[in-house]
Amino acid sequence: MSQQQTYPVQLVQPDGRRVLDKEHGALVADVDAGRLRQLYRDMVITRRIDVEATALQRQGQLGLWPPLLGQEAAQVGSAHALHPDDYVFCSYRETAVAYCRGVPPEQLTALWRGVSHHCWDPDEVKMTNANIVVGSQGLHATGYAFAAHLDGADIATIAYFGDGATSQGDLAEALGFAAAWSAPVVFFCQNNQWAISEPVSVQSHVPLVRRADGYGIPGVQVDGNDVLAVLAVTRRAVERARTGAGPTFIEAMTYRMGPHTTADDPTRYRTAADTEFWAQRDPIERVRLLLDREGDLSPEFVQQVTGEADEVARRLRTATIEMPDPDPVRMFDNVYATEHPLMTEERQQLSAHLAEGAQS
Amino acid sequence: MITTFAAALNVGLRRAMEDDAKVVLLGEDIGRLGGVFRVTDTLQKDFGEHRVIDTPLAESGIVGTAFGMALRGYRPVVEIQFDGFVYPAFDQIVSQVAKIHNRTAGKVKAPLTIRIPFGGGIGAVEHHSESPEVYFAHTAGLRVVSPSTPADAYSMIRQAISLDDPVIFFEPKRRYWDKADVDFEGEPDLPLHKARVRTRGADATVVAYGGTVATALTAAKIAAEEGHSLEVIDLRSLSPIDVDTIAESVDKTGRLVIVHEAPVFAGLGAEIAARVTERCFYHLEAPVLRVGGYDIPYPPAKLEKHHLPDPDRILAAVDRCLAA
Numbered sequence: 001m002s003q004q005q006t007y008p009v010q011l012v013q014p015d016g017r018r019v020l021d022k023e024h025g026a027l028v029a030d031v032d033a034g035r036l037r038q039l040y041r042d043m044v045i046t047r048r049i050d051v052e053a054t055a056l057q058r059q060g061q062l063g064l065w066p067p068l069l070g071q072e073a074a075q076v077g078s079a080h081a082l083h084p085d086d087y088v089f090c091s092y093r094e095t096a097v098a099y100c101r102g103v104p105p106e107q108l109t110a111l112w113r114g115v116s117h118h119c120w121d122p123d124e125v126k127m128t129n130a131n132i133v134v135g136s137q138g139l140h141a142t143g144y145a146f147a148a149h150l151d152g153a154d155i156a157t158i159a160y161f162g163d164g165a166t167s168q169g170d171l172a173e174a175l176g177f178a179a180a181w182s183a184p185v186v187f188f189c190q191n192n193q194w195a196i197s198e199p200v201s202v203q204s205h206v207p208l209v210r211r212a213d214g215y216g217i218p219g220v221q222v223d224g225n226d227v228l229a230v231l232a233v234t235r236r237a238v239e240r241a242r243t244g245a246g247p248t249f250i251e252a253m254t255y256r257m258g259p260h261t262t263a264d265d266p267t268r269y270r271t272a273a274d275t276e277f278w279a280q281r282d283p284i285e286r287v288r289l290l291l292d293r294e295g296d297l298s299p300e301f302v303q304q305v306t307g308e309a310d311e312v313a314r315r316l317r318t319a320t321i322e323m324p325d326p327d328p329v330r331m332f333d334n335v336y337a338t339e340h341p342l343m344t345e346e347r348q349q350l351s352a353h354l355a356e357g358a359q360s
Numbered sequence: 361m362i363t364t365f366a367a368a369l370n371v372g373l374r375r376a377m378e379d380d381a382k383v384v385l386l387g388e389d390i391g392r393l394g395g396v397f398r399v400t401d402t403l404q405k406d407f408g409e410h411r412v413i414d415t416p417l418a419e420s421g422i423v424g425t426a427f428g429m430a431l432r433g434y435r436p437v438v439e440i441q442f443d444g445f446v447y448p449a450f451d452q453i454v455s456q457v458a459k460i461h462n463r464t465a466g467k468v469k470a471p472l473t474i475r476i477p478f479g480g481g482i483g484a485v486e487h488h489s490e491s492p493e494v495y496f497a498h499t500a501g502l503r504v505v506s507p508s509t510p511a512d513a514y515s516m517i518r519q520a521i522s523l524d525d526p527v528i529f530f531e532p533k534r535r536y537w538d539k540a541d542v543d544f545e546g547e548p549d550l551p552l553h554k555a556r557v558r559t560r561g562a563d564a565t566v567v568a569y570g571g572t573v574a575t576a577l578t579a580a581k582i583a584a585e586e587g588h589s590l591e592v593i594d595l596r597s598l599s600p601i602d603v604d605t606i607a608e609s610v611d612k613t614g615r616l617v618i619v620h621e622a623p624v625f626a627g628l629g630a631e632i633a634a635r636v637t638e639r640c641f642y643h644l645e646a647p648v649l650r651v652g653g654y655d656i657p658y659p660p661a662k663l664e665k666h667h668l669p670d671p672d673r674i675l676a677a678v679d680r681c682l683a684a
Contacts, residue, residue: 089428118465128431129464133455139421140456143428150384150410151432170452173421180416334466335500337524341553342600 016289033296046096048309070257073283077230088127106319135168156241164195184241192256212249224252372517387439444487458501481534491622508573515548532571561589564615614645646684
């Protein structure tokens with residue numbers, strides 16, 4: 001991976017025309033029209049999931065939701081570069097990554113509805129649950145990657161985080177440990193330009209990708225709204241990790257089109273012109289234009305994908321609304337893996353209290 | 361075999377590594393140097409750099425990467441060089457390590473042991489003599505223990521490493537050079553969460569842990585010469601606490617003094633006092649008293665003898681109890 005490169009890698013322009021980049025184009029030479037349609041499909045479905053979850057929050061069915069709107073290419077492109085046995089450490093906005101890992105959509109909302117801290121079984125899909133403390137997962141990914149390396153496993157580990165997280169000490173420590181250990185880990189920064197209301201200029205005066213230089217880690221900046229370019233650079237980073245060549249830092253330049261979470265009001269801190277600029281660079285529209293330009297997009301296919309997305313959203317809605325409140329005494333479950341007298345005592349207290357309430 | 365507290369830990373770590381290839385050690389200076397207290401002496405030489413890992417100087421990084429290794433089935437044992445250095449790792453410990461089992465509905469375990477040399481009495485500089493145990497005891501999901509003898513150091517480190525929960529393992533650093541007979545072949549004689557009655561007595565109960573247990577035993581000897589018999593309990597487990605053993609003793613003696621180095625305000629003594637009051641209210645002959653550090657930053661070394669509970673302060677509290 002070139003450390004001298006000074007522009008973001010791009011393989012498809014916003015109007016759907018391809019960019020001649022032999023180096024990175026070669027990394028996705030196998031992506032034919034069928035595979036491209038698959039990428040398009042996953043992006044459309046995850047946007048539909050996101051829109052539905054946002055609506056569920058507005059209707060009071062979820063306490064909160066962190067929309068990924070606009071970041072579909074960064075997530076779908078990178079997730080498609082991973083093998084099933086690679087391990088994903090995520091933040092809390094990686095809905096599309098989770099979908100691509102095989103998490104059923106109806107498992108995506110339990111955390112945000114407040115019925116559980118937990119959405120899916122991490123080991124089943126090789127992806128952690130949401131990590132709310134930004135940046136901490138960079139260290140977990142590094143430790144996991146190092147352990148995998150000790151096991152002799154040919155896998156890569158990837159840590160997803162945002163631009164704000166790059167200011168956290170834990171991420172700096174993760175880059176240091178990963179470099180020292182030559183750990184097979186990919187640091188995937190979705191630079192969506194905003195950490196709630198703080199622009200990326202508050203986090204850094206230089207491109208974030210340059211943080212990698214200080215640790216002797218190769219860094220690459222990619223057009224994060226270009227699903228092919230993201231797939232290409234992530235494939236290369238994952239391959240580097242799997243073959244023992246060590247960590248890579250990827251900065252995917254994208255834009256969070258919606259609020260940070262549904263509790264946020266982006267009109268207080270950014271302009272409509274800014275949002276419009278990025279709307280012209282919509283990641284899904286770009287693939288649609290590419291497929292259309294190359295004659296690989298039929299109205300039937302578009303209709304089929306729309307129908308599939310609606311069906312996924314319907315399942316998500318029904319499953320979310322039907323999630324029951326958990327049994328209160330289960331609060332004491334799994335606090336410890338081993339027997340703990342205080343948990344036993346307090347579980348009994350609550351049970352007795354609830355039983356009294358039932359009698360009166 | 362007569363051995364020091366530090367050497368007993370060393371044997372415990374060695375045996376754990378021999379028994380389970382997934383046990384790895386991480387920390388600063390734990391390799392060739394063997395740790396600043398030499399607890400990991402010779403282990404890197406015998407097990408290699410991939411099992412005894414000298415890490416970059418970053419405590420959050422040490423705990424966070426060890427946590428990542430635990431997620432892949434390893435059983436990391438982390439050394440935090442000194443008590444006052446654990447704070448940069450606090451977030452990883454309380455937000456990640458302590459909560460992952462609960463956060464994943466029991467799917468993921470974090471069997472980490474985090475060793476922390478703690479407490480004063482060695483004439484050290486600032487940040488090298490702290491007692492941060494309550495920060496961790498207050499966090500659900502963590503086990504917090506502290507051995508006070510070489511024999512318990514050996515058995516408890518073995519138990520901590522084999523437990524599927526994260527354990528904060530406080531080593532009283534002024535006891536590292538204490539010597540005693542340790543049976544390296546026997547099984548642990550107590551579960552990890554149980555307190556140990558160190559001396560039997562009838563007049564008052566004294567609960568202590570870590571570095572202050574030996575101080576309490578000295579106080580008990582002096583009290584005996586004055587005709588009072590004290591029952592000294594070594595708490596050993598700071599979370600959970602073994603209320604049963606303490607309550608059984610207080611039901612008999614009617615009096616309780618709790619000793620620890622940490623500042624008294626909102627310390628572990630407050631928790632023990634509240635629970636004993638609840639359990640033993642009708643057996644108590646006097647208010648539960650606490651003897652501990654003052655509510656100040658740990659003082660300069662020349663003053664620490666005034667800050668640390670000594671036999672005199674313990675006996676003064678016992679006298680107050682007995683007079684009530």
